[in-house]
Amino acid sequence: MKLPMRVMLSAAIALVVMTSIGIALLVQGDESNGRSTIAVGVIVAAVIATSLIYRVEPWSLVRQSAVHFALMTMTVLPALLLSGWFPLEDIWGYLAVVGVFLGTGVVLWGVLYVVFGKLIRPRARATDA
Numbered sequence: 001m002k003l004p005m006r007v008m009l010s011a012a013i014a015l016v017v018m019t020s021i022g023i024a025l026l027v028q029g030d031e032s033n034g035r036s037t038i039a040v041g042v043i044v045a046a047v048i049a050t051s052l053i054y055r056v057e058p059w060s061l062v063r064q065s066a067v068h069f070a071l072m073t074m075t076v077l078p079a080l081l082l083s084g085w086f087p088l089e090d091i092w093g094y095l096a097v098v099g100v101f102l103g104t105g106v107v108l109w110g111v112l113y114v115v116f117g118k119l120i121r122p123r124a125r126a127t128d129a
Contacts (some may be wrong), residue, residue: 004052007047007048007049007051007052010048010050011044011045011046011048011049013042013047014044014045014048015041015042015044017041017047018037018040018041018042018044018045019037019038019041019042020087021037021041022034022035022036022037022038022041023038024041025037027111031084032084034080035083036083036084036085038059038081039079039080039082039083039084039085042075042076042079043075043076043079043080044075044081044126045075046071046072046075047072047076050068050071050072052066052069053068053071054074063083067099067110069105073101074103076101077097077101080097080100080101081094086100
């Protein structure tokens with residue numbers, strides 16, 4: 001099976017399993033854990049699926065990152081807002097969610113840039129030579 005299909009299948013499985021568990025929790029009356037489980041499923045599926053963006057060789061890192069950010073904004077940010085993890089009684093609650101979303105994204109992007117761009121890729125080139 002080709003990589004894009006494996007990645008999308010993995011994302012779909014994560015989404016279906018976590019959503020099923022979340023719905024079961026909601027049916028049992030456990031709203032907090034049900035919402036949290038569904039939110040985690042959406043976040044995990046989005047992260048898995050969008051990892052393919054960084055395999056598009058003709059795209060620059062800037063373009064890959066911009067597309068990834070746009071997709072995360074359309075999936076992960078709403079999942080965070082609907083998760084129930086943050087008090088959303090006023091504007092500060094919404095700003096906290098956006099701050100956590102942006103802060104976590106910047107930190108993870110930076111760490112993964114160092115790991116894959118500076119540590120792993122040079123080693124792979126050295127073994128190819």
